[in-house]
Amino acid sequence: MSAFAPHEILPDSLLTRLHERAASHDRENTFPDDDLADLREAGYLRLFAPRERGGAGLGLAEVSVLQQRLATAAPATALAINMHLVWTGVAKVMADRGVDSLRFVLDGAVSGEVFAFGISEAGNDLVLFGSDTQATPLADGSYSFTGTKIFTSLAPAWTQLGLHGLDTSDPDNPRLVYAFVPRSEAVVTRDDWDTVGMRATQSRTTELHGAVAPADKVVRKVAPGPNADPLVFGIFSVFELLLASVYTGITRRALNLAVDTAQRRHSKKSGTNYAQDPDIRWRIADMALAYDALPPQLAALCRDVDDQVDHGTQWFAHLAGMKHRAVSTAKQVVDEAMLVAGGSSYFSSSELGRLYRDVLAGLFHPSDPESAHATVASAWLGPIKG
Template identity: 30%
Template sequence: MTAPALTSSVLSVLREHAARVDTQGEFPVKSLTALRESGLLGLLVPRAYGGADGDLRTFVETAQELASACLSTASVWAMHCQQVDAIARFGSGELRDDLLPSVARGETYIASVTTERAKGGHLLSAQQALTQQDGRLYIERRAPVVTGGRHAEGFLITMRAHEDARPDEVSLVYAQREQLDVQESGRWDAMGMRGTESVGLDLAGTVPATHVVGEPGRFRTVAVESMIPLAHLGWAACWLGAARGCLRELVAHVRRPGRSGGPDLTSDLFRERLARIRLDLELTHAYLHRVCQEVSDRRERGESLDAHAVQIHLNSLKLAASELAFRAVDRMVELAGLSAGYAKGSGLPLERCFRDLRSASLNYANDRLWAANGALVLVDRSVTLA
């Protein structure tokens, strides 16, 4: 089956459970099961390992469609794909041979462990260090936020490369759940994105040295070439897909025959506001696909993504998508009104989507990215625009 066919086969399951997942604040187990059975967990797994061998454009399009049904599920899936891409591109031969076939079969969902209490969400540094134990690598890691961590079969974990390493000498290590003692250290009861169940975890265990992804101490390369671009492309696609799905439902709602009350469709003010919402989504969509194409082209040519302009474009994508998608849904709530837009149980997902998208600017904080982009602008003298 093609990726669009696989996606369409699971959307009804995601829609069926989205409201309950949000209300109960529980992980979308049934939706993830549907993704496992569909083969979508293996979308970015190369064909040689039994995967769908999907490209970045397919990843972005799939994320949008899944998010139109359930943003929590789509975000969990997109972050899993981010981990898969890193392993497929930088994992050792032994790790890829052992792990990727099970990912392709839907047996292994991978969670990301990059946060630490001492550093927050800063990606390129780590505090807790790997140590050697009987020729194996010993992991002891406390993370305050691990999306879907209670349900993952595997984890990609950032660690200081060794006990004498600097905080920026970071290694990325893969561990199967059965190789670790996993203890929950917190609970997830948030305003939105409630189905991601981003609990705190304490992890301890040993793995073979072949489970280091990329060169020891050189996580920055994996981050720049894989984890950061996949995160920003995936998040942006999810946020856009959720907002786009809301607009579809809002337009269908206001055009429903026999509707009583609500906005006057012949009003110039109503039409202007609707057009502004559409423009926010059009601009996000265009920039998303332009940056996706830029990343794809550079990968095909074997060029690094560590160019200043490329980093600006990726950061700008995350900034623009997080702000414009949220603004679009905020405006939709205003247009739909108190009973249809703001109230729970109205039949429109606007209230849930509003709360979900409020997290977008906080998910790897926009303040950090604005500052990073400002520094990059000072060194990109050519002002190379996307």
């Protein structure tokens, strides 16, 4: 295989176009159809698919680098496309472990399908371990799904929605059913995405009114609650690490903007630019120290997923911790960058002002701070007794 070259997949010219559009999509609260078209043309939707089946044949470590790079230009676009990459990444993780039930996802990505992530539900803090959506088995092996999913990124563009629901047809043996449903009249997408930040993701609410997943798109039935099923591990690992990648990219962009601003701004008091100010230098150094820890941590964990390293009971703690650390660092660095830039960054037209709003979304993605700390505490101390 030839050497991985991020600049060939995401050339500077493409990133410049995406960056130039980001402000207007944020301001107008619109979906970046033009970005999606450009990324599709660049082969971005089929990054995880094997080369012999028309894909790029990349692993999670390589896609993480690309997502960091994309997020420096257009964070909301990166976050939106993340959800397609989650499902295609999960398909690769499972295939690497000998489970080929998601092969159609990789083939679909090559043929132009856009996959969305339909897991989140209002008030459901069980996330992967439970669902308020009703999954009803049908005679031909298909399932119908009735419920409401929130934060459905790519809402205007997806062609297949990967989701889960609870099958209680056998009260003594309930099962969480994972499947994919196509767009149909049974799927209603609300036009309700008017948020503080990450507006271009258009992560609208999705109503399911008996939406049917064909039998060959029902991919897994697992017991509710925590478990080590390959699909659950695949979703958790790819979701957490690609989310961390997006927020790491935002961190890098905020740091770059702070450096550029410090070199351009001049102090009337000293007569020199702010890059010569000891306090500003300390602040930017602190930002760089925080950022520098993220890419190598991400690379190591992504490689471990690719190489099937067994971290045992520590895996979920590593993954939740990485996501939490990336999001917390992103918020901290953007805060510091705004202080370096001064009052101009408070205007909505400022890129730093947009990043300030965008990083807030990280607090709401699983694993949220409470869940991350609970996961890590259980890994080190064991579960709470009683």
